[in-house]
């Protein structure tokens with residue numbers, strides 16, 4: 415072996431080592447963050463019993479998180495959404511502010527700084543607490559007029575859900591606004607706004623869109639002729655045009671509403687509808703190879719359990735709800751893709767927000 419070739423081999427090994435270490439430091443290009451509102455372990459169990467296998471099972475990294483808010487062991491969706499979107503706990507009812515009232519920077523705001531596209535796709539009104547935690551900063555989650563104002567200024571590229579009645583002026587039939595502002599017209603100056611599923615599906619060759627598919631929440635999963643998976647596919651295809659990557663938050667919003675109503679069949683339908691979105695996200699992540707998918711809940715709703723003899727074959731005949739409200743039970747986390755291992759273990763809800771932000775944050779300024 416010659417002197418020259420020894421050196422040559424040394425440099426090749428060094429070069430490969432640098433490439434490997436650079437790759438292991440690389441952050442995922444895209445993040446799809448999925449929240450089953452109110453989805454505890456029992457809700458996932460129910461979906462699996464009925465369907466046999468569910469797409470959430472494709473994730474090989476699992477964790478659990480404690481869902482408490484700053485002022486209550488039993489959180490609401492505003493405080494829980496804030497912990498997941500910012501990495502900080504706040505009081506129940508508060509969106510995107512710390513308990514003292516200071517704005518907390520959220521995952522989407524960090525993503526904008528890196529030039530990524532951002533979006534939300536949900537099955538409730540777009541001003542509801544969970545999506546609002548990804549764009550708004552306000553002390554009261556039910557001040558929908560104010561949250562709608564903040565949504566149209568948020569810079570999100572894709573917004574899919576319900577709730578146009580919070581955007582049309584008070585004179586408009588069905589409006590819930592208290593003023594004469596027409597936020598639909600204001601938003602149309604920035605991007606297309608559509609109000610039907612067909613128009614959303616036809617939208618092509620654009621990078622930004624707001625789709626408000628109902629005046630209020632979207633119909634229940636069993637009463638829609640499209641799934642949250644269809645909405646997620648569309649959101650991904652629009653956002654993925656951005657070469658710097660994207661961050662998308664998808665919410666299976668009505669698992670929570672079904673559990674508040676102690677309606678077992680609706681809990682199953684909504685959890686399986688959420689799982690169609692999980693399939694959409696995981697199929698994209700597999701094909702893309704540089705997308706992290708994190709699936710969790712904001713809290714458990716209903717204190718759901720399956721006592722002895724409550725299950726017959728693949729049917730749940732006597733599931734039991736111990737509450738019509740949220741509970742303090744830990745909720746599951748499933749992760750897939752680069753950096754998925756950061757979501758294994760047991761931790762507080764803030765760990766998820768902090769870790770996602772760390773993964774989208776710029777290492778050095780300026781970053782775009």
Ligand SMILES: [Zn+2]
Pocket residue numbers: 452491670671674715740
């Ligand atoms: Zn709830």
